[in-house]
Amino acid sequence: MSAAPAGPRGAPDVRTRFAPSPTGPLHLGHAFSALTAAQLAEKAGGTFLLRIEDIDRQRSKPEWEQRIYDDLRWLGLEWPEPVLRQSERMAAYDDALELLWRAGLLYPCSCSRADIYQAASAPQEGAPLTGPDGIVYPGTCRPADAPARRTDRRPGGALRLDMARAAGRLGDMPYMETGEGGPRSVAGPAAMMVERIGDVVLQRRDFGTSYHLAVVVDDAAQGVTLVTRGADLAEATPIHVLLQRLLGLPLPWYHHHRLIRDETGRRLAKRDDARAISRYRAEGATPENIRRMVGLA
Template identity: 45%
Template sequence: MTLLTFRFAPSPNGDLHLGHAYSALLNQRLAETAGGRLLLRIEDIDTTRCTPEFEAGIYRDLEWLGLEWERPVRRQSDHFAEYQAVLDRLVGEELVYPAFMSRGEIRAYIADSDKRGRDWPRDPDGVPLYPAMDKALPISERKRRIAENAPFAWRLDIEKAMARVSSDLSWTEFSDATLGARRRIEARPRDWGDVILARRDIPTSYHLAVVVDDALQGISQVVRGQDLFLATSVQRLLQDLLGLDQPAYFHHRLILGPDGRKLSKSLGDTGLAALRQAGASPDDVRRLVGL
C-alpha cells in the first residue's frame, strides 16, 4: 500500500509567522492521522531575497513547534539543473517563448491601449495579462536580442499549451481538513495568460519548480493556503504537459491579522521567533491557530 505523502514548503525570505505554523502543523496532523510521510522542502529559487539565516530560522521554529520531517531536506537552489532540463524540453517543443517587455513597457503599452477604449484583461491577482507582441517576433530577432544580453523571461504560450492537453483539465480538491470529502475542480489556466516559467538568470519559477518537485518527491497530498487555490490551475496544466502525476489538494483557511489581512513576512507581521522570545509556548501557538 502506497503511503500518503505530505509536504511543507516555506521560502527562507523572512521569519515564519502564525500562518506558516498553522500550515506546518496541519500537514503534520494529517500525515500522522493517515499514517503517511511528511517532507520539508526549502523553496529558495529567489536567490536575492532568500538567505541561509532565514533558512536556519525555519529549522529552529519548526523544531520548537515539535514538527518532525524526513531527511534530507530538498533545497530548490540545489536543483537548478533539473529545472533547466524541463525548461529546455518546453523550449524545444515551442511551448514557451522569450518575452522582452519590461514592467514599464507593459504599463505604457496597456495605458495606450486603454486610451483607445480597450479594457485590458487581468489575471486573478489583478495583474494585466502579458501582451502578445513577443510571440510574433521572428526566431532570428529573438536570437539576436538574446545574443545581445537583452533581459527576458520565458513565458508559457497558453494557447499552444491548452491545445496539447486533455479536455478534462481538473483537480481533486478535498473539501475539509479531514481529507474525507472530495470534489473535482475545473482548472482555468487561461485566466492567467502567458505566465512566467523562468528567467534568463534563474531557470525556473514557482509554478515550474513546484510541479517538478512534487512529482520527484512523490507528493500525493498538497495541503497549503487558500491564497494558492487559483494558481493550482496553472500547475495542473504544467503537470498535464509534462506527463507528471497529479497530487490531490486541500487549500486550507488563512490565518488573518487583527485587521482581517492575510499575514505576510514582507509586511513584518509578528514571527514565531518573536513569539518564542516573548515567552509563548508551542501549545500557545496551537491555540492561536485553532489546533
C-alpha cells in the same frame, strides 16, 4: 488539538509538504500551514516533508533558513532528511524547460513590468485583466510560430508559456481537492486559461526558473501526493495541473487551507514581524499556545 481535514481517499501513501522561502521570519500563518500539513500526514499514516524554496538567491539567507528549522522543530515537527533545496535543483528545472521548448510551447520575453502595464492599460484594451501573476500578459513578445522550430533556447532570459498552444493540446483538466467538506473533483477547460491566466513566465531572467515550474518539478521529485498550501494559491492550481500534464508528471491532490489574518482582515506576510514564531518563543510562548492562536487546539 482539533482534528485535521480528511486526506485523499484511496491514496495508500499520503506525502505532503511545507515549502517556505528563507527570505524572512516564519509567522503564525506559516505555523498554521506547517501544522496543518503535518496533521494531514499523521492522520493518514503518511509522510510530512520539508522543502526550502530558495530560488530567489538575492533575498534568501542562510540565517533565515536555519531559523525555519529551529522554529519548526520547536513546534514539534519532524521530517525526512536531507531537505530538498531548490537552489540545488537548477538542472532539473532546465530539463523541464528544454522539454517544453522543444515542444514549441515557450518563447523569449523582454518585457518589463512597466511595459506590460502600459500595453495592457492602453485605451483600446479596456481595464486590464488580472490573474494569479497579476496583470494578464497582453502577448507583446508572443511569436506567430513556435520558436523551437527555428532556433535553440538561449539560457538566462525570461521565457513564457504560450498558453494558447499549450491549452490547444489539452481538453478538460480535472484534479482532486480535499478539505473539511470532503473530496471533490475540480474540472475546467484548459482553453479558459488563455484569457484568465495568459502566458505565465516559466523562466525568470534573475532566477533561471519560476515558482510555477519549480513547484511542479519538485512535487514530482518528492513524490508529493497531497499539496497542502494556503487558499491564496488556489487560483494558481490550474497552471500547475497544466504543467504536470504537459511534462507527464503525476497529478497530486490539493488541499487549500484558510489563511491566518490580522485584526484588519489582511493575511499575514513576512513584514509582520510582531507575529513571528521566533518572537513568540522569545516571549515565553509554548507550542501549544501557537496552536491555540491559529485554531488548531
